[in-house]
Amino acid sequence: MVGVFFTYFALVSIAAGVLTVTLRHPVHCALSLLVLLMHVSGLFILLNAEFLWAVQVIVYVGAILVLYLFVLMLMNLKTDERYFHQSALYVLGPAILGASYVLYNLLRSPFDGAKGDTPAAAVLQDGDTYAVGIKMFSDHLLQFEIVGIFLLGAVIGAIVLAKTPKQLDTERERS
Amino acid sequence: MIPLSAYTAVSAVLFIIGLMGVLVRRNFIIVLLSVEIMMNAANINLVAFSHYLESMAGQLVALFIIAIAAGEAAVGLAIIIVVFRGKISTNVDEMNLLKW
Numbered sequence: 001m002v003g004v005f006f007t008y009f010a011l012v013s014i015a016a017g018v019l020t021v022t023l024r025h026p027v028h029c030a031l032s033l034l035v036l037l038m039h040v041s042g043l044f045i046l047l048n049a050e051f052l053w054a055v056q057v058i059v060y061v062g063a064i065l066v067l068y069l070f071v072l073m074l075m076n077l078k079t080d081e082r083y084f085h086q087s088a089l090y091v092l093g094p095a096i097l098g099a100s101y102v103l104y105n106l107l108r109s110p111f112d113g114a115k116g117d118t119p120a121a122a123v124l125q126d127g128d129t130y131a132v133g134i135k136m137f138s139d140h141l142l143q144f145e146i147v148g149i150f151l152l153g154a155v156i157g158a159i160v161l162a163k164t165p166k167q168l169d170t171e172r173e174r175s
Numbered sequence: 176m177i178p179l180s181a182y183t184a185v186s187a188v189l190f191i192i193g194l195m196g197v198l199v200r201r202n203f204i205i206v207l208l209s210v211e212i213m214m215n216a217a218n219i220n221l222v223a224f225s226h227y228l229e230s231m232a233g234q235l236v237a238l239f240i241i242a243i244a245a246g247e248a249a250v251g252l253a254i255i256i257v258v259f260r261g262k263i264s265t266n267v268d269e270m271n272l273l274k275w
Binding site: 002006010017020026037040047049051055056060064068071074092099103106107108114115116118120123131135155158161 | 179187189215218224225230232260
């Protein structure tokens with residue numbers, strides 16, 4: 001049963017990724033990215049990461065993608081005739097070759113290492129949100145604070161960048 | 176039980192798709208969307224390793240990556256709006272204002 005779900009999520013997310021890159025109209029690209037994000041969040045569910053599933057749906061789909069769609073509709077982009085880069089064909093061949101080599105190596109390797117301290121049973125007992133919260137506010141508090149400062153900087157930077165330069169000039173003349 | 180290599184394979188394929196999008200597409204917004212695909216591929220990898228190696232650190236890093244993606248989207252879209260306001264199209268080939 002899990003295998004069926006995994007196959008479905010994996011295949012649909014890869015197909016949606018291909019559509020995101022190849023579709024002509026930018027809004028269609030953003031909508032197929034929506035499909036990709038939802039199916040990736042399904043993969044998170046299969047990996048016992050319910051908290052990340054919720055964050056993926058709320059933050060990625062609910063905030064980031066809506067922001068992209070908002071800007072796309074604000075700018076009313078015309079679709080170009082030639083929407084691929086000129087050197088697309090030169091990149092495609094080596095990329096497929098390299099990707100198949102990497103995939104071959106990935107599928108052969110066993111991937112084993114030192115186990116951590118939270119097995120799947122412990123995660124299932126109290127829930128993933130509990131486990132993530134305990135870990136985040138004990139061992140990873142500094143990273144949490146750094147991400148908070150980063151988001152503050154990003155918000156201020158976005159506001160400063162998107163401000164209209166005309167308003168700045170009139171304010172200077174007034175003062 | 177799905178092997179870990181299946182998850183890494185999906186993640187690698189998605190990453191390659193995103194990389195191709197960044198290299199091949201000419202619209203700046205689609206380039207940013209491809210960067211989001213690449214970040215999602217990294218997230219799948221992190222969460223899969225976190226599950227199979229029984230450590231919570233991978234999920235935390237995935238969470239921080241989502242936060243950084245939000246910041247990147249905000250700043251990138253602000254840059255797009257500024258560029259678009261200056262009557263330059265969103266074609267990445269025509270954005271050479273900072274070229275020396």
